[in-house]
Amino acid sequence: MNPGYELPLDEAAYSFGFLDEYAKREVRRTILKAICIPGYQTPYASREMPMGRGFGTGGLQVTLSLVGPGDTVKVIDQGADDSVNAVNLRKFIELTCPKVDTTEHTRDASLIQSRHRVPEMPLTEAQVLVLQVPYPDPLVVVEPSEARRKVMHGEGDYSRLLTKLYEDIVQFDEITISHRYPTRINGHYVIDPSPIPRYDVPRLHHCPALILLGAGREKKIYAVPPYTRAEPLVFDDVPFRTEDFRDAQGQRRACARCGTRDSFLDELIDDDGNKLWQCSDSDYCNSQLASGQDSTREVAQ
Amino acid sequence: MNESIAMHANPKTSPSIWQAARQQKAFRQLMQAFAYPGRTLPLAEVGEDTTLLLLATLVDGGCRLADPQQQLNQDDLQRLGVTRSASDAADYLLCQGTRPLEAEPRLGTLENPEQGATIVLQVASLAQGSSLTLSGPGIRDRHHLQVSGVDPDWWIRREAWNAHFPLGVDMILVSEEAVIALPRTTTLRYTKGAR
Numbered sequence: 001m002n003p004g005y006e007l008p009l010d011e012a013a014y015s016f017g018f019l020d021e022y023a024k025r026e027v028r029r030t031i032l033k034a035i036c037i038p039g040y041q042t043p044y045a046s047r048e049m050p051m052g053r054g055f056g057t058g059g060l061q062v063t064l065s066l067v068g069p070g071d072t073v074k075v076i077d078q079g080a081d082d083s084v085n086a087v088n089l090r091k092f093i094e095l096t097c098p099k100v101d102t103t104e105h106t107r108d109a110s111l112i113q114s115r116h117r118v119p120e121m122p123l124t125e126a127q128v129l130v131l132q133v134p135y136p137d138p139l140v141v142v143e144p145s146e147a148r149r150k151v152m153h154g155e156g157d158y159s160r161l162l163t164k165l166y167e168d169i170v171q172f173d174e175i176t177i178s179h180r181y182p183t184r185i186n187g188h189y190v191i192d193p194s195p196i197p198r199y200d201v202p203r204l205h206h207c208p209a210l211i212l213l214g215a216g217r218e219k220k221i222y223a224v225p226p227y228t229r230a231e232p233l234v235f236d237d238v239p240f241r242t243e244d245f246r247d248a249q250g251q252r253r254a255c256a257r258c259g260t261r262d263s264f265l266d267e268l269i270d271d272d273g274n275k276l277w278q279c280s281d282s283d284y285c286n287s288q289l290a291s292g293q294d295s296t297r298e299v300a301q
Numbered sequence: 302m303n304e305s306i307a308m309h310a311n312p313k314t315s316p317s318i319w320q321a322a323r324q325q326k327a328f329r330q331l332m333q334a335f336a337y338p339g340r341t342l343p344l345a346e347v348g349e350d351t352t353l354l355l356l357a358t359l360v361d362g363g364c365r366l367a368d369p370q371q372q373l374n375q376d377d378l379q380r381l382g383v384t385r386s387a388s389d390a391a392d393y394l395l396c397q398g399t400r401p402l403e404a405e406p407r408l409g410t411l412e413n414p415e416q417g418a419t420i421v422l423q424v425a426s427l428a429q430g431s432s433l434t435l436s437g438p439g440i441r442d443r444h445h446l447q448v449s450g451v452d453p454d455w456w457i458r459r460e461a462w463n464a465h466f467p468l469g470v471d472m473i474l475v476s477e478e479a480v481i482a483l484p485r486t487t488t489l490r491y492t493k494g495a496r
Contacts, residue, residue, distance in 0.1 A: 022361055031332060032331070032335050032419070036486065038438050066329065125337070147412070150413070227441045228438035228439065
Protein backbone atom coordinates (compact mmCIF):
# COMPACT_ATOMS: atom_id res chain seq x y z
CA MET A 1 0.00 0.00 0.00
CA ASN A 2 1.17 3.51 -0.80
CA PRO A 3 2.57 4.85 2.51
CA GLY A 4 1.62 8.42 1.60
CA TYR A 5 -2.02 7.47 1.04
CA GLU A 6 -4.62 9.33 3.03
CA LEU A 7 -8.30 8.63 3.07
CA PRO A 8 -10.30 11.33 1.32
CA LEU A 9 -11.89 13.48 3.99
CA ASP A 10 -15.46 12.43 3.30
CA GLU A 11 -14.55 8.77 3.66
CA ALA A 12 -12.52 9.27 6.81
CA ALA A 13 -15.27 11.21 8.55
CA TYR A 14 -18.19 9.55 10.29
CA SER A 15 -21.75 10.45 9.57
CA PHE A 16 -23.73 12.51 12.05
CA GLY A 17 -24.30 10.45 15.17
CA PHE A 18 -21.67 7.82 14.23
CA LEU A 19 -24.22 5.26 12.96
CA ASP A 20 -24.83 5.06 9.23
CA GLU A 21 -28.27 5.98 7.93
CA TYR A 22 -29.31 2.36 7.30
CA ALA A 23 -28.52 1.45 10.90
CA LYS A 24 -30.45 4.45 12.18
CA ARG A 25 -33.44 3.68 9.99
CA GLU A 26 -33.56 0.14 11.31
CA VAL A 27 -33.36 1.30 14.93
CA ARG A 28 -36.10 3.86 14.18
CA ARG A 29 -38.41 1.24 12.68
CA THR A 30 -37.78 -0.93 15.72
CA ILE A 31 -38.58 1.93 18.10
CA LEU A 32 -41.95 2.52 16.42
CA LYS A 33 -42.86 -1.18 16.67
CA ALA A 34 -41.71 -1.20 20.30
CA ILE A 35 -44.07 1.70 21.07
CA CYS A 36 -46.92 -0.09 19.28
CA ILE A 37 -46.44 -3.25 21.39
CA PRO A 38 -45.75 -1.83 24.87
CA GLY A 39 -43.20 -3.89 26.77
CA TYR A 40 -42.43 -6.30 23.92
CA GLN A 41 -38.71 -6.87 23.43
CA THR A 42 -38.41 -5.96 19.76
CA PRO A 43 -35.33 -7.51 18.14
CA TYR A 44 -32.95 -5.39 16.07
CA ALA A 45 -29.47 -5.72 14.60
CA SER A 46 -27.40 -4.11 17.34
CA ARG A 47 -24.35 -2.51 15.73
CA GLU A 48 -20.76 -2.62 16.93
CA MET A 49 -20.02 0.59 18.79
CA PRO A 50 -16.55 1.90 19.63
CA MET A 51 -17.01 0.72 23.24
CA GLY A 52 -17.59 -2.59 24.89
CA ARG A 53 -21.04 -4.13 25.08
CA GLY A 54 -22.30 -3.55 28.59
CA PHE A 55 -21.20 0.07 28.61
CA GLY A 56 -24.51 1.38 27.34
CA THR A 57 -24.29 0.53 23.64
CA GLY A 58 -28.00 -0.28 23.44
CA GLY A 59 -29.06 3.00 25.00
CA LEU A 60 -26.48 4.84 22.92
CA GLN A 61 -27.76 3.41 19.63
CA VAL A 62 -31.27 4.52 20.53
CA THR A 63 -30.04 7.99 21.51
CA LEU A 64 -27.94 8.39 18.36
CA SER A 65 -30.87 7.34 16.17
CA LEU A 66 -33.08 9.99 17.78
CA VAL A 67 -30.75 12.91 18.27
CA GLY A 68 -30.55 15.84 15.87
CA PRO A 69 -29.47 19.47 15.76
CA GLY A 70 -31.47 21.43 18.35
CA ASP A 71 -31.62 18.59 20.87
CA THR A 72 -30.19 18.91 24.37
CA VAL A 73 -28.86 15.63 25.75
CA LYS A 74 -28.28 14.65 29.35
CA VAL A 75 -26.43 11.46 30.25
CA ILE A 76 -26.57 10.03 33.76
CA ASP A 77 -25.12 6.98 35.43
CA GLN A 78 -26.66 5.91 38.77
CA GLY A 79 -28.14 9.40 38.94
CA ALA A 80 -24.83 11.20 38.51
CA ASP A 81 -23.73 13.28 35.54
CA ASP A 82 -20.06 13.07 36.43
CA SER A 83 -19.29 9.38 36.71
CA VAL A 84 -17.01 7.74 34.15
CA ASN A 85 -19.70 6.03 32.08
CA ALA A 86 -21.83 9.18 31.83
CA VAL A 87 -18.90 11.43 30.98
CA ASN A 88 -17.63 9.06 28.29
CA LEU A 89 -21.01 8.68 26.62
CA ARG A 90 -21.64 12.43 26.78
CA LYS A 91 -18.24 13.14 25.24
CA PHE A 92 -18.92 10.61 22.50
CA ILE A 93 -22.23 12.32 21.68
CA GLU A 94 -20.52 15.73 21.65
CA LEU A 95 -17.85 14.34 19.34
CA THR A 96 -20.15 12.70 16.81
CA CYS A 97 -23.18 15.02 16.90
CA PRO A 98 -22.23 18.60 16.04
CA LYS A 99 -24.85 21.24 16.95
CA VAL A 100 -26.26 19.04 19.71
CA ASP A 101 -26.12 20.60 23.17
CA THR A 102 -25.43 18.65 26.33
CA THR A 103 -26.60 19.58 29.79
CA GLU A 104 -26.56 18.34 33.36
CA HIS A 105 -29.97 19.83 34.17
CA THR A 106 -32.91 17.48 33.84
CA ARG A 107 -35.21 20.41 33.18
CA ASP A 108 -33.25 21.58 30.11
CA ALA A 109 -32.84 18.18 28.47
CA SER A 110 -34.92 16.95 25.55
CA LEU A 111 -33.23 13.53 25.53
CA ILE A 112 -32.03 11.81 28.68
CA GLN A 113 -29.94 8.68 28.50
CA SER A 114 -29.70 6.97 31.85
CA ARG A 115 -28.12 4.00 33.52
CA HIS A 116 -29.88 2.63 36.62
CA ARG A 117 -32.01 5.66 37.57
CA VAL A 118 -35.06 7.62 36.50
CA PRO A 119 -34.32 11.30 37.15
CA GLU A 120 -35.79 12.67 40.36
CA MET A 121 -37.40 15.66 38.63
CA PRO A 122 -40.73 14.62 37.03
CA LEU A 123 -40.38 14.16 33.27
CA THR A 124 -42.50 16.07 30.75
CA GLU A 125 -44.08 15.28 27.39
CA ALA A 126 -41.26 17.16 25.67
CA GLN A 127 -38.68 14.69 26.98
CA VAL A 128 -37.64 11.16 26.05
CA LEU A 129 -35.94 8.89 28.56
CA VAL A 130 -33.58 6.24 27.18
CA LEU A 131 -32.56 3.54 29.64
CA GLN A 132 -29.54 1.28 29.17
CA VAL A 133 -30.48 -2.35 29.73
CA PRO A 134 -28.05 -5.18 30.52
CA TYR A 135 -30.56 -8.06 30.70
CA PRO A 136 -33.88 -7.38 29.00
CA ASP A 137 -35.77 -10.58 29.76
CA PRO A 138 -37.28 -11.03 33.25
CA LEU A 139 -38.13 -14.64 32.42
CA VAL A 140 -34.50 -15.67 32.00
CA VAL A 141 -34.35 -16.71 35.68
CA VAL A 142 -37.10 -19.30 35.18
CA GLU A 143 -36.71 -20.39 31.53
CA PRO A 144 -33.36 -20.77 29.72
CA SER A 145 -34.75 -21.18 26.18
CA GLU A 146 -35.46 -17.91 24.39
CA ALA A 147 -37.87 -19.62 21.98
CA ARG A 148 -39.98 -20.78 24.91
CA ARG A 149 -39.69 -17.42 26.66
CA LYS A 150 -41.06 -15.71 23.56
CA VAL A 151 -44.14 -17.96 23.64
CA MET A 152 -44.59 -17.30 27.36
CA HIS A 153 -44.38 -13.55 26.78
CA GLY A 154 -46.83 -13.73 23.89
CA GLU A 155 -49.33 -15.64 25.97
CA GLY A 156 -48.77 -13.37 28.96
CA ASP A 157 -47.86 -16.47 30.95
CA TYR A 158 -45.87 -15.33 33.96
CA SER A 159 -46.90 -18.07 36.35
CA ARG A 160 -43.35 -19.36 36.81
CA LEU A 161 -42.08 -15.88 37.57
CA LEU A 162 -44.84 -15.45 40.15
CA THR A 163 -43.87 -18.81 41.63
CA LYS A 164 -40.33 -17.54 42.03
CA LEU A 165 -41.60 -14.44 43.85
CA TYR A 166 -43.81 -16.68 46.02
CA GLU A 167 -40.85 -18.90 46.92
CA ASP A 168 -38.96 -15.78 47.99
CA ILE A 169 -41.77 -14.87 50.36
CA VAL A 170 -41.88 -18.41 51.77
CA GLN A 171 -38.11 -18.51 52.34
CA PHE A 172 -37.29 -14.93 53.28
CA ASP A 173 -40.64 -13.28 54.09
CA GLU A 174 -39.82 -10.77 51.38
CA ILE A 175 -39.42 -10.63 47.61
CA THR A 176 -35.65 -10.43 47.33
CA ILE A 177 -35.41 -8.39 44.15
CA SER A 178 -33.75 -5.06 44.93
CA HIS A 179 -33.54 -3.68 41.40
CA ARG A 180 -34.73 -4.81 37.92
CA TYR A 181 -38.13 -5.49 39.49
CA PRO A 182 -40.41 -7.26 36.94
CA THR A 183 -43.03 -4.78 35.83
CA ARG A 184 -46.14 -5.42 33.77
CA ILE A 185 -46.78 -2.92 31.01
CA ASN A 186 -50.35 -2.17 29.92
CA GLY A 187 -51.57 -5.41 31.46
CA HIS A 188 -49.70 -7.76 29.13
CA TYR A 189 -45.92 -7.93 28.73
CA VAL A 190 -43.70 -8.07 31.80
CA ILE A 191 -40.44 -6.20 31.33
CA ASP A 192 -37.15 -5.93 33.10
CA PRO A 193 -37.19 -2.16 33.66
CA SER A 194 -33.34 -2.12 33.67
CA PRO A 195 -31.51 -2.03 37.02
CA ILE A 196 -33.48 0.90 38.43
CA PRO A 197 -34.21 0.68 42.18
CA ARG A 198 -37.71 -0.26 43.33
CA TYR A 199 -38.19 3.42 44.21
CA ASP A 200 -38.25 4.26 40.48
CA VAL A 201 -40.68 1.55 39.37
CA PRO A 202 -43.91 3.40 40.33
CA ARG A 203 -42.52 6.44 38.53
CA LEU A 204 -42.79 4.61 35.19
CA HIS A 205 -46.55 4.32 35.72
CA HIS A 206 -48.46 6.87 33.59
CA CYS A 207 -45.26 8.85 33.03
CA PRO A 208 -45.92 11.77 30.63
CA ALA A 209 -42.64 11.08 28.79
CA LEU A 210 -41.88 8.25 26.40
CA ILE A 211 -39.46 5.72 27.92
CA LEU A 212 -37.29 3.65 25.57
CA LEU A 213 -35.13 0.79 26.78
CA GLY A 214 -32.19 -0.40 24.70
CA ALA A 215 -30.24 -3.61 25.25
CA GLY A 216 -27.20 -3.64 22.96
CA ARG A 217 -25.73 -7.00 23.84
CA GLU A 218 -29.08 -8.79 23.75
CA LYS A 219 -30.15 -6.82 20.65
CA LYS A 220 -33.55 -5.75 21.96
CA ILE A 221 -35.45 -2.47 22.17
CA TYR A 222 -38.63 -2.05 24.17
CA ALA A 223 -40.77 0.84 25.28
CA VAL A 224 -43.07 2.12 27.96
CA PRO A 225 -45.29 4.59 26.09
CA PRO A 226 -46.50 7.73 27.88
CA TYR A 227 -49.64 7.44 30.03
CA THR A 228 -49.38 3.67 30.14
CA ARG A 229 -49.91 1.33 33.07
CA ALA A 230 -46.65 0.01 34.55
CA GLU A 231 -47.41 -2.26 37.48
CA PRO A 232 -44.81 -4.18 39.47
CA LEU A 233 -45.61 -7.90 39.67
CA VAL A 234 -47.05 -8.50 43.16
CA PHE A 235 -49.61 -10.54 45.06
CA ASP A 236 -52.93 -9.12 46.28
CA ASP A 237 -52.01 -9.67 49.93
CA VAL A 238 -48.35 -8.61 49.69
CA PRO A 239 -48.19 -5.02 48.51
CA PHE A 240 -45.22 -3.68 46.57
CA ARG A 241 -42.65 -1.99 48.80
CA THR A 242 -40.00 0.53 47.82
CA GLU A 243 -36.75 1.19 49.66
CA ASP A 244 -37.14 2.21 53.28
CA PHE A 245 -35.20 5.35 54.16
CA ARG A 246 -36.38 5.65 57.76
CA ASP A 247 -33.93 5.61 60.63
CA ALA A 248 -34.32 3.77 63.96
CA GLN A 249 -36.74 6.46 65.20
CA GLY A 250 -38.91 6.07 62.12
CA GLN A 251 -37.85 9.43 60.68
CA ARG A 252 -37.27 9.72 56.95
CA ARG A 253 -33.54 10.27 56.48
CA ALA A 254 -32.39 13.49 54.84
CA CYS A 255 -29.63 13.94 52.28
CA ALA A 256 -26.41 14.81 54.13
CA ARG A 257 -25.53 17.35 51.44
CA CYS A 258 -28.74 19.19 50.55
CA GLY A 259 -31.06 18.16 53.37
CA THR A 260 -33.97 17.04 51.20
CA ARG A 261 -36.18 14.25 52.49
CA ASP A 262 -37.98 13.27 49.29
CA SER A 263 -35.28 11.75 47.08
CA PHE A 264 -33.68 8.36 46.55
CA LEU A 265 -30.64 8.13 48.82
CA ASP A 266 -27.29 6.39 48.44
CA GLU A 267 -25.65 5.03 51.58
CA LEU A 268 -22.05 6.15 51.98
CA ILE A 269 -19.41 5.47 54.58
CA ASP A 270 -17.08 8.33 55.47
CA ASP A 271 -13.42 8.13 56.53
CA ASP A 272 -14.34 7.57 60.19
CA GLY A 273 -16.60 4.66 59.36
CA ASN A 274 -19.85 6.55 59.91
CA LYS A 275 -22.79 5.94 57.63
CA LEU A 276 -24.30 8.86 55.82
CA TRP A 277 -26.96 9.25 53.17
CA GLN A 278 -26.88 11.41 50.08
CA CYS A 279 -29.13 12.02 47.03
CA SER A 280 -28.34 9.63 44.19
CA ASP A 281 -29.51 12.18 41.59
CA SER A 282 -26.66 14.74 41.52
CA ASP A 283 -28.59 17.34 39.52
CA TYR A 284 -31.54 17.15 41.93
CA CYS A 285 -29.17 17.47 44.90
CA ASN A 286 -27.46 20.50 43.33
CA SER A 287 -30.76 22.20 42.54
CA GLN A 288 -32.05 21.57 46.08
CA LEU A 289 -28.80 22.98 47.44
CA ALA A 290 -29.08 26.04 45.19
CA SER A 291 -32.70 26.72 46.11
CA GLY A 292 -31.87 26.17 49.79
CA GLN A 293 -29.08 28.74 49.58
CA ASP A 294 -31.43 31.15 47.83
CA SER A 295 -33.97 30.88 50.62
CA THR A 296 -31.32 31.30 53.38
CA ARG A 297 -30.07 34.37 51.56
CA GLU A 298 -33.61 35.72 51.47
CA VAL A 299 -33.97 35.07 55.19
CA ALA A 300 -30.63 36.84 55.85
CA GLN A 301 -31.79 39.84 53.88
CA MET B 302 -28.40 9.22 0.91
CA ASN B 303 -28.69 8.99 -2.84
CA GLU B 304 -27.92 12.63 -3.30
CA SER B 305 -26.92 12.22 -6.94
CA ILE B 306 -30.29 10.68 -7.75
CA ALA B 307 -32.02 13.35 -5.69
CA MET B 308 -30.67 15.98 -8.08
CA HIS B 309 -33.11 14.75 -10.69
CA ALA B 310 -35.90 14.29 -8.20
CA ASN B 311 -39.59 14.44 -8.80
CA PRO B 312 -40.34 18.13 -9.46
CA LYS B 313 -43.48 17.80 -7.31
CA THR B 314 -41.45 17.31 -4.16
CA SER B 315 -38.43 19.01 -2.70
CA PRO B 316 -35.19 16.96 -2.86
CA SER B 317 -34.59 17.72 0.84
CA ILE B 318 -36.66 14.69 1.86
CA TRP B 319 -33.82 12.40 0.81
CA GLN B 320 -31.38 13.99 3.21
CA ALA B 321 -30.45 12.46 6.55
CA ALA B 322 -30.97 15.60 8.63
CA ARG B 323 -34.48 16.07 7.24
CA GLN B 324 -35.36 12.44 7.92
CA GLN B 325 -34.14 12.75 11.51
CA LYS B 326 -36.55 15.64 12.10
CA ALA B 327 -39.36 13.75 10.40
CA PHE B 328 -38.70 10.67 12.51
CA ARG B 329 -38.94 12.63 15.75
CA GLN B 330 -42.36 13.94 14.68
CA LEU B 331 -43.39 10.43 13.72
CA MET B 332 -42.20 9.02 17.05
CA GLN B 333 -44.23 11.71 18.86
CA ALA B 334 -47.23 10.64 16.78
CA PHE B 335 -46.80 7.01 17.86
CA ALA B 336 -46.12 7.91 21.49
CA TYR B 337 -49.26 10.07 21.65
CA PRO B 338 -51.78 8.36 19.33
CA GLY B 339 -54.41 10.64 17.88
CA ARG B 340 -52.33 13.81 18.03
CA THR B 341 -52.01 15.51 14.66
CA LEU B 342 -48.37 16.21 14.01
CA PRO B 343 -47.19 18.33 11.08
CA LEU B 344 -44.66 16.46 9.00
CA ALA B 345 -44.01 18.02 5.60
CA GLU B 346 -42.81 21.54 4.98
CA VAL B 347 -43.63 23.64 1.94
CA GLY B 348 -42.87 21.80 -1.28
CA GLU B 349 -42.49 18.38 0.34
CA ASP B 350 -44.64 15.33 -0.25
CA THR B 351 -45.72 13.96 3.16
CA THR B 352 -46.17 10.35 2.06
CA LEU B 353 -42.82 10.26 0.32
CA LEU B 354 -41.05 11.94 3.25
CA LEU B 355 -42.61 9.39 5.61
CA LEU B 356 -41.51 6.47 3.43
CA ALA B 357 -38.02 7.89 2.90
CA THR B 358 -37.70 8.17 6.69
CA LEU B 359 -38.82 4.63 7.42
CA VAL B 360 -38.15 2.23 4.58
CA ASP B 361 -35.07 1.02 2.74
CA GLY B 362 -33.70 -2.19 1.30
CA GLY B 363 -34.17 -3.86 4.68
CA CYS B 364 -37.96 -4.04 4.44
CA ARG B 365 -40.76 -4.87 2.04
CA LEU B 366 -43.27 -2.35 0.76
CA ALA B 367 -46.57 -3.08 -0.97
CA ASP B 368 -48.16 -0.45 -3.11
CA PRO B 369 -51.33 -2.24 -4.25
CA GLN B 370 -52.90 0.88 -5.71
CA GLN B 371 -49.75 1.90 -7.61
CA GLN B 372 -49.38 5.32 -6.09
CA LEU B 373 -45.61 5.56 -6.25
CA ASN B 374 -43.86 6.15 -9.52
CA GLN B 375 -40.92 4.07 -10.65
CA ASP B 376 -38.37 6.79 -9.91
CA ASP B 377 -39.45 7.24 -6.32
CA LEU B 378 -39.50 3.50 -5.74
CA GLN B 379 -35.96 3.32 -7.02
CA ARG B 380 -34.86 6.17 -4.78
CA LEU B 381 -36.43 4.47 -1.76
CA GLY B 382 -34.50 1.32 -2.65
CA VAL B 383 -37.20 -0.75 -0.98
CA THR B 384 -38.00 -4.36 -1.81
CA ARG B 385 -41.48 -4.56 -3.32
CA SER B 386 -43.86 -7.29 -2.29
CA ALA B 387 -47.46 -8.45 -2.31
CA SER B 388 -49.84 -6.89 0.27
CA ASP B 389 -50.03 -10.05 2.38
CA ALA B 390 -46.25 -10.26 2.80
CA ALA B 391 -45.38 -6.58 3.21
CA ASP B 392 -43.90 -4.83 6.25
CA TYR B 393 -45.29 -1.53 4.99
CA LEU B 394 -48.43 -1.00 2.94
CA LEU B 395 -49.30 2.21 1.15
CA CYS B 396 -53.06 2.53 0.66
CA GLN B 397 -55.70 5.10 -0.10
CA GLY B 398 -58.33 5.57 2.60
CA THR B 399 -61.16 5.69 0.08
CA ARG B 400 -60.42 2.21 -1.24
CA PRO B 401 -60.72 -0.81 1.05
CA LEU B 402 -57.78 -3.21 1.00
CA GLU B 403 -58.39 -6.35 -1.02
CA ALA B 404 -55.79 -8.51 0.73
CA GLU B 405 -55.13 -9.39 4.36
CA PRO B 406 -52.07 -7.68 5.86
CA ARG B 407 -49.57 -9.54 8.01
CA LEU B 408 -50.53 -9.57 11.69
CA GLY B 409 -47.28 -11.04 13.04
CA THR B 410 -47.11 -14.14 15.19
CA LEU B 411 -47.43 -14.69 18.92
CA GLU B 412 -43.64 -15.00 19.17
CA ASN B 413 -42.90 -12.14 16.77
CA PRO B 414 -45.76 -9.64 16.87
CA GLU B 415 -43.50 -6.92 15.47
CA GLN B 416 -43.89 -8.61 12.09
CA GLY B 417 -47.42 -7.21 11.90
CA ALA B 418 -47.64 -4.73 9.04
CA THR B 419 -47.61 -0.95 9.23
CA ILE B 420 -50.31 0.54 7.00
CA VAL B 421 -49.70 4.02 5.65
CA LEU B 422 -53.21 5.25 4.91
CA GLN B 423 -53.68 8.37 2.82
CA VAL B 424 -56.67 10.40 3.97
CA ALA B 425 -58.29 13.60 2.70
CA SER B 426 -58.17 15.56 5.95
CA LEU B 427 -57.20 15.18 9.59
CA ALA B 428 -59.08 18.30 10.64
CA GLN B 429 -62.64 17.59 9.57
CA GLY B 430 -64.93 14.68 8.78
CA SER B 431 -66.36 11.86 10.86
CA SER B 432 -65.37 11.81 14.52
CA LEU B 433 -63.35 9.12 16.20
CA THR B 434 -62.76 8.66 19.92
CA LEU B 435 -59.49 7.04 20.90
CA SER B 436 -58.25 5.50 24.11
CA GLY B 437 -55.28 3.32 25.07
CA PRO B 438 -51.58 3.68 25.90
CA GLY B 439 -50.23 7.15 25.13
CA ILE B 440 -53.64 8.76 25.64
CA ARG B 441 -54.23 10.23 29.06
CA ASP B 442 -57.98 9.84 29.06
CA ARG B 443 -59.72 10.05 25.74
CA HIS B 444 -58.81 11.74 22.51
CA HIS B 445 -61.22 12.98 19.87
CA LEU B 446 -60.32 13.55 16.29
CA GLN B 447 -61.90 14.02 12.91
CA VAL B 448 -60.87 12.25 9.76
CA SER B 449 -62.30 12.41 6.28
CA GLY B 450 -61.56 10.29 3.25
CA VAL B 451 -61.54 6.90 4.99
CA ASP B 452 -63.92 4.11 4.02
CA PRO B 453 -65.58 2.82 7.25
CA ASP B 454 -64.57 -0.66 6.09
CA TRP B 455 -61.02 0.20 7.24
CA TRP B 456 -62.15 0.72 10.84
CA ILE B 457 -64.22 -2.51 10.87
CA ARG B 458 -61.32 -4.52 9.53
CA ARG B 459 -58.80 -2.81 11.80
CA GLU B 460 -60.84 -3.96 14.77
CA ALA B 461 -60.75 -7.54 13.48
CA TRP B 462 -57.01 -7.41 12.75
CA ASN B 463 -56.23 -6.04 16.21
CA ALA B 464 -58.66 -8.25 18.12
CA HIS B 465 -55.95 -10.57 19.44
CA PHE B 466 -53.21 -8.51 21.06
CA PRO B 467 -50.20 -8.71 20.64
CA LEU B 468 -51.04 -9.55 17.02
CA GLY B 469 -52.19 -6.72 14.83
CA VAL B 470 -51.43 -3.90 12.41
CA ASP B 471 -50.29 -0.37 13.15
CA MET B 472 -51.57 2.51 11.07
CA ILE B 473 -50.28 5.92 10.07
CA LEU B 474 -52.93 8.27 8.71
CA VAL B 475 -51.35 10.74 6.30
CA SER B 476 -52.96 13.91 5.04
CA GLU B 477 -51.35 16.48 2.76
CA GLU B 478 -49.16 17.93 5.52
CA ALA B 479 -49.68 16.01 8.78
CA VAL B 480 -49.77 12.53 10.30
CA ILE B 481 -51.65 10.69 13.02
CA ALA B 482 -50.54 7.29 14.26
CA LEU B 483 -52.87 4.52 15.42
CA PRO B 484 -50.85 1.76 17.10
CA ARG B 485 -52.55 -1.62 17.51
CA THR B 486 -53.14 -0.82 21.20
CA THR B 487 -55.37 2.16 20.43
CA THR B 488 -59.07 1.45 20.86
CA LEU B 489 -61.18 3.33 18.39
CA ARG B 490 -64.84 4.30 18.65
CA TYR B 491 -66.59 5.78 15.64
CA THR B 492 -70.04 6.65 14.48
CA LYS B 493 -71.18 3.85 12.24
CA GLY B 494 -72.22 4.72 8.72
CA ALA B 495 -70.27 7.95 8.73
CA ARG B 496 -67.69 8.55 6.10
